[in-house]
Amino acid sequence: MELIINTSESVPIFSQLIEQIKNAVAKGDINLGDALPSVRQLANDLDLNHNTVAKAYKHLIRDSIIESKGYRGTFIHKDAKANCNFDLNEVVTTKLTDTIKTLRDTGATDSEIRIAFANVLKNQNNPGA
Amino acid sequence: METKFLFAIVFLNQLFLMSFYFPKKIANRIQHVYSTYPPSKFPKLYPMPIEYYQDKQRNFRIINWFILIAGLFLLSYMFIYFPQDSHRERWDQALIGLFFMVQFSPVILLEIASFNLYKLMRKLDERTAKKAEFQPRRLFDFISPLLMGTTVLVYAAFVGFIFYFQRYDYPWFGGIMNIVIISGTNLLFIGMAVWHMFGKKLDPYQSFEDRRRQISFVIRQMAIVSIAMTIYAAFTIVAHTFELRHFGSTFMSIYFQIIAVVGLRALQIDNINFDVYKED
Numbered sequence: 190m191e192l193i194i195n196t197s198e199s200v201p202i203f204s205q206l207i208e209q210i211k212n213a214v215a216k217g218d219i220n221l222g223d224a225l226p227s228v229r230q231l232a233n234d235l236d237l238n239h240n241t242v243a244k245a246y247k248h249l250i251r252d253s254i255i256e257s258k259g260y261r262g263t264f265i266h267k268d269a270k271a272n273c274n275f276d277l278n279e280v281v282t283t284k285l286t287d288t289i290k291t292l293r294d295t296g297a298t299d300s301e302i303r304i305a306f307a308n309v310l311k312n313q314n315n316p317g318a
Numbered sequence: 319m320e321t322k323f324l325f326a327i328v329f330l331n332q333l334f335l336m337s338f339y340f341p342k343k344i345a346n347r348i349q350h351v352y353s354t355y356p357p358s359k360f361p362k363l364y365p366m367p368i369e370y371y372q373d374k375q376r377n378f379r380i381i382n383w384f385i386l387i388a389g390l391f392l393l394s395y396m397f398i399y400f401p402q403d404s405h406r407e408r409w410d411q412a413l414i415g416l417f418f419m420v421q422f423s424p425v426i427l428l429e430i431a432s433f434n435l436y437k438l439m440r441k442l443d444e445r446t447a448k449k450a451e452f453q454p455r456r457l458f459d460f461i462s463p464l465l466m467g468t469t470v471l472v473y474a475a476f477v478g479f480i481f482y483f484q485r486y487d488y489p490w491f492g493g494i495m496n497i498v499i500i501s502g503t504n505l506l507f508i509g510m511a512v513w514h515m516f517g518k519k520l521d522p523y524q525s526f527e528d529r530r531r532q533i534s535f536v537i538r539q540m541a542i543v544s545i546a547m548t549i550y551a552a553f554t555i556v557a558h559t560f561e562l563r564h565f566g567s568t569f570m571s572i573y574f575q576i577i578a579v580v581g582l583r584a585l586q587i588d589n590i591n592f593d594v595y596k597e598d
Contacts, residue, residue: 190452191526197446213452226454233518234450262454 190218194235202237206245211254214265215273225255225263252277325568326397329414332571332578333389336421340582341382344428347587348375355592362523363595365438374431381424392417396567410567418574425582436520443522451526455515460534461541469541476500476548483555490558500548507540523594528585535585542580546573 192209194202213219225231228246232239246263249255253272257263266272292302352371357364364371396410457466480496514533524532550573557565 192450192452193447194450195447210452219452224454226450226452227516230455230516231450231452233516235448236518237448 192231192235194237203241203245203248206242207248210245210249211273214254214269219265221265221267221269223265225265227262321564321568322397324565325571326393328568328571328575329389329393329396332418332421332575333386333393335575336418336578336582337382337386337389340578341378341424344425344582344584345375345379347584350587354587355595360592360595361597362439363592365435365442374428378424378428381427385421385424389417389421407563407566411570414567414570414574422578433520436522440520440522455530455533457511457515457537459530460515460537465538465541469544472545472548473500473504476552479552479555488559491555496551496555500551503547504544507544511537511540525591525594528590531585531589539580539583543577546576546580 190213192206194205196202198205200208210219214221225246226234228239228242231237232242235242246255246257250257250263252275253266254269255263256266289302293299297305348371351363352368355363357368392413396413477497480494483491484493514536519529550569553569554566557563557569
């Protein structure tokens with residue numbers, strides 16, 4: 190199986206990586222439990238920054254598509270096939286759309302929603318501040 | 319007297335192999351690539367005009383002829399003044415070592431030129447789509463456990479041999495320094511193997527299969543050189559102990575020839591996928 194990254198596309202490179210790996214798992218091109226190339230190997234092969242590949246792997250670990258087994262490397266998660274269908278971005282977008290609709294219905298302006306959203310996010314990230 | 323003739327034959331063979339046979343083979347290989355895969359059909363293979371490669375090829379031949387003639391002079395000198403004492407023996411071995419490096423230098427120059435050409439190829443590569451195989455590369459994909467095991471075993475035996483030998487108080491014996499030198503070279507080989515396996519590929523167009531074949535070839539080459547180097551190091555100590563030092567120059571020349579035969583081998587050209595160098 191091969192990965193193809195297009196640097197002229199508007200889609201971020203790490204998203205292209207995530208999508209292709211998810212598609213490969215969904216189609217069965219990679220088997221559950223298969224080993225993945227190391228971040229360094231993949232980054233050098235695709236001539237990318239190591240952080241870009243590491244970011245893609247981190248997202249995939251969070252979504253339980255892949256799992257890290259320490260020094261042994263990174264592997265396809267045993268539940269990867271089921272987890273591939275779960276799109277966190279879609280969940281976030283749906284929830285936000287509903288919330289924004291509710292807020293607009295109460296009369297809040299877009300500017301007020303934006304400021305409130307930024308403040309809540311800021312407070313959540315720095316609870317003591 | 320026999321030692322003197324034996325040395326002359328072995329050194330003559332070194333001259334023939336490294337300054338005639340292999341250079342001819344390398345030059346013919348380059349010529350074969352030009353004629354079978356010409357710039358008109360495989361433009362990506364030639365980031366520079368064809369004259370540049372022809373110049374390099376001609377220089378390579380000329381340098382090797384000069385080295386061959388210099389080698390014949392060196393052989394005559396060494397034959398006439400064949401060592402009668404251990405001081406001269408050491409001097410002769412240093413000369414052979416130095417001459418081996420001179421014989422190897424055209425190949426190193428050629429390697430540097432290829433390295434620069436690959437760099438230019440990468441610079442001229444305007445493709446925005448990049449491909450990678452989604453498969454981990456592991457050591458035993460490239461080398462058999464038997465060869466790897468033998469390499470490790472020979473090294474371990476050498477370490478054991480040095481520790482054993484330390485019991486005897488020979489004034490000439492280098493002791494732990496022998497282990498340091500062999501370990502240092504092996505570490506360099508490990509670093510090179512890691513670089514070949516996981517580093518950026520030099521040729522941006524090289525196919526996945528060719529890259530795998532090349533990595534395997536280089537790693538196996540390094541393993542064989544490591545074994546040869548370790549055995550030679552142990553052998554010189556044994557030869558020294560049994561007062562066989564007058565064979566030192568002959569042994570050294572044989573060792574260099576083994577290194578050259580292993581090191582100057584190359585992948586079969588016609589197994590390489592040249593289609594990747596065609597115009598898109």
